[in-house]
Amino acid sequence: MKFLKPNNLTELFSSLPEISGKKYFLAGGTDINVQIKNGLIPEGTIIYINHLPELNGIRQDENEIFIGALTTYRELLNSNIIKKHLPFLIHSLKNFASPLLTTMSTLGGNIANGSPTNDVSPPLLVLEAELELISQNDSRRIPFQDFYLGYKKFALKENELIKGIWIKQNAAKGYQTFYKKVGSRKTLTIAKVSVAGLKRIDHGQITKIKIAVGSLNEYPRRLFQLENFLIGKDLDTLLEYDISEILKKEITPISDLRSEKEYRFQVCLNLITKFLSLNFVG
Amino acid sequence: MKINMKINNKPVTIDVDPMKRLLDILREDLHLTGAKESCGEGECGSCTILLDGNPVTSCILNAIHAENREILTVEGIAQTKAGKLLIDCFDETNAVQCGFCFPGFMVSSYHYLMYDGEPNLDKIKHALAGNICRCTGYQKIFRSLYLACERWQKR
Numbered sequence: 001m002k003f004l005k006p007n008n009l010t011e012l013f014s015s016l017p018e019i020s021g022k023k024y025f026l027a028g029g030t031d032i033n034v035q036i037k038n039g040l041i042p043e044g045t046i047i048y049i050n051h052l053p054e055l056n057g058i059r060q061d062e063n064e065i066f067i068g069a070l071t072t073y074r075e076l077l078n079s080n081i082i083k084k085h086l087p088f089l090i091h092s093l094k095n096f097a098s099p100l101l102t103t104m105s106t107l108g109g110n111i112a113n114g115s116p117t118n119d120v121s122p123p124l125l126v127l128e129a130e131l132e133l134i135s136q137n138d139s140r141r142i143p144f145q146d147f148y149l150g151y152k153k154f155a156l157k158e159n160e161l162i163k164g165i166w167i168k169q170n171a172a173k174g175y176q177t178f179y180k181k182v183g184s185r186k187t188l189t190i191a192k193v194s195v196a197g198l199k200r201i202d203h204g205q206i207t208k209i210k211i212a213v214g215s216l217n218e219y220p221r222r223l224f225q226l227e228n229f230l231i232g233k234d235l236d237t238l239l240e241y242d243i244s245e246i247l248k249k250e251i252t253p254i255s256d257l258r259s260e261k262e263y264r265f266q267v268c269l270n271l272i273t274k275f276l277s278l279n280f281v282g
Numbered sequence: 283m284k285i286n287m288k289i290n291n292k293p294v295t296i297d298v299d300p301m302k303r304l305l306d307i308l309r310e311d312l313h314l315t316g317a318k319e320s321c322g323e324g325e326c327g328s329c330t331i332l333l334d335g336n337p338v339t340s341c342i343l344n345a346i347h348a349e350n351r352e353i354l355t356v357e358g359i360a361q362t363k364a365g366k367l368l369i370d371c372f373d374e375t376n377a378v379q380c381g382f383c384f385p386g387f388m389v390s391s392y393h394y395l396m397y398d399g400e401p402n403l404d405k406i407k408h409a410l411a412g413n414i415c416r417c418t419g420y421q422k423i424f425r426s427l428y429l430a431c432e433r434w435q436k437r
Contacts, residue, residue, distance in 0.1 A: 005346065026346075028347075029343060029344055030342050033303070033342035033344065034323045034342060036301075037322055037323060046301060048300070050346075050347065051349075074336060098325075098327070098411050099337060099390070100324070100330055100338055100339050100412035100413075101324055101412065103333060103336040103338040104333075104338055104343065104347070188325065188412060
């Protein structure tokens with residue numbers, strides 16, 4: 001395995017086209033080191049990026065918050081900016097992995113590893129986050145919901161990487177928030193099902209709703225059909241509707257070593273029902 | 283590749299493969315064998331060390347991650363006042379069984395004592411959530427850290 005440590009972003013981008021064979025970006029290393037140990041990483045070049053300041057840090061401008069791709073979960077959970085503006089994100093991720101893993105795990109690495117069960121995606125999807133992607137001569141922003149194209153398939157071009165995440169400061173303002181991850185224990189567990197939701201009620205009716213799920217498809221996603229069905233419905237009569245038919249169209253749970261698909265479907269349905277029946281301002 | 287780091291307050295320069303696991307550097311190159319390998323995948327916590335003051339599993343850290351950073355191992359912690367207090371509390375509550383996971387519990391406990399230290403069972407459980415004890419003696423381990431927190435506050 002070859003190893004490269006560029007001194008800065010310019011050096012990184014100028015050296016990338018010259019590397020032949022497989023390229024692996026090394027940030028916190030919490031995923032790739034497990035893959036290396038298990039012999040899952042074919043020969044190639046490891047490119048260390050964890051020290052690059054351009055990809056790091058949490059800052060806010062007038063309307064938005066930027067979370068650099070190399071921000072660790074520990075930094076995120078301790079960030080005063082996030083605590084103040086996006087407490088929903090803290091609440092969703094407080095049991096992420098284990099306290100030991102939060103020290104090194106980065107948000108960008110978690111997103112780019114692309115596990116269908118990754119914990120950060122459902123809350124980012126309902127917050128309608130955007131990703132900033134950079135390459136040698138270009139920088140662009142895409143909605144996070146367009147980032148995953150399939151199982152571990154990404155909307156990244158050759159030699160492009162995630163610079164960071166943009167979230168509107170008021171993304172959850174005025175919404176009731178919901179997040180639940182079901183695993184075999186509280187921390188240090190891989191989700192069997194996870195559901196994130198935001199909903200707004202006016203005069204007893206749902207006027208806005210966003211629901212995203214993890215571990216139920218080849219990548220985490222919003223449930224747009226279900227959302228469209230629910231908009232305008234009265235809160236009082238909401239639970240009389242059978243949403244399982246719509247849900248069947250939008251989620252494709254699989255059976256694996258963690259759960260059976262029938263269990264996953266039922267738990268997802270139960271969690272969404274719970275979210276819909278909650279009436280509080282969070 | 284030459285890599286500089288500080289280990290237990292001493293500057294160290296080593297010439298290693300930048301991808302060598304920090305756990306192996308500690309054990310093989312520096313003969314600091316307190317951190318143990320069990321799962322080797324960051325799940326069990328028996329190789330826990332502090333990196334710039336934060337607890338982390340050294341089996342999934344590479345040498346390059348430690349460049350210009352400060353590492354505190356269980357050997358360094360054992361020399362501190364808080365470390366000695368933790369050893370006393372673990373001893374008094376009979377928290378240690380086979381002992382293999384214990385260096386990791388000691389490091390996570392030290393971090394909690396230093397950065398929070400409130401005698402609060404829920405917080406203690408969360409702080410130790412990344413450390414697994416296959417003898418399953420968790421209640422005594424929680425109790426010993428609780429006791430250490432009480433004594434640390436009263437010191």
